[in-house]
Amino acid sequence: MKKILFSLIVLLNLLLASSFTNAAGADLEVNTPAISAIKSSMQARHSQLAAFYSSGAIGLTKDGLIAVKDASAVPLKDRGGLNSLVAAENADRNNLYKEIATANGHPEWQGEIQSTFAGRWIDKAQGGWWYQGASGWVKK
């Protein structure tokens, strides 16, 4: 009986220890060169995107990307440029989510990281910007 109790206690300790390790490593690694590169690319692009967010030409999607919401808010001649900006931004965002997942040794976290970001982008968006709610576009 003592042996049984002892092994249970050891197991409980292991359990606690593993949860502590988890808590100690509570920060995700986001400082790899790949992530920094994506970040600065997105940062540079944001100065071009900001006006489109405000005019409602583009909006934040619920899956952590962006999309053209109202192309008519942009002069015809600029629409091609807008589309390629959106495509480039989404490529960066997808890469960002993937890089964060792999940098932390869990490529399978990509989807969860993406949905975490989706909520945070919308939360941090400026008033007047558009985002995808449960039933369509919403102005913040």
Added chain:
Amino acid sequence: MKKWMLALPIAFILSACVTINIYFPAAAAEKAADKIIDDVWQLKNGEKPNVKTVEPKTAEPAAEPATVESKPAEPAK
């Protein structure tokens, strides 16, 4: 006789260990997301530049009186 009975809790606890180790760290992910978004959108400490929230001009007077030197009077740059 009770060997099999013992196996149950052990199996349970072991599986709990495994679950904890591969559990997605949602809070850490939010923190990381906030940091990255602040950088990309150039927000300071998660502020939303356009949204006027309650202006804390009279910075919490309840601050420790010991820190007299750090007066809230911020000199303009």
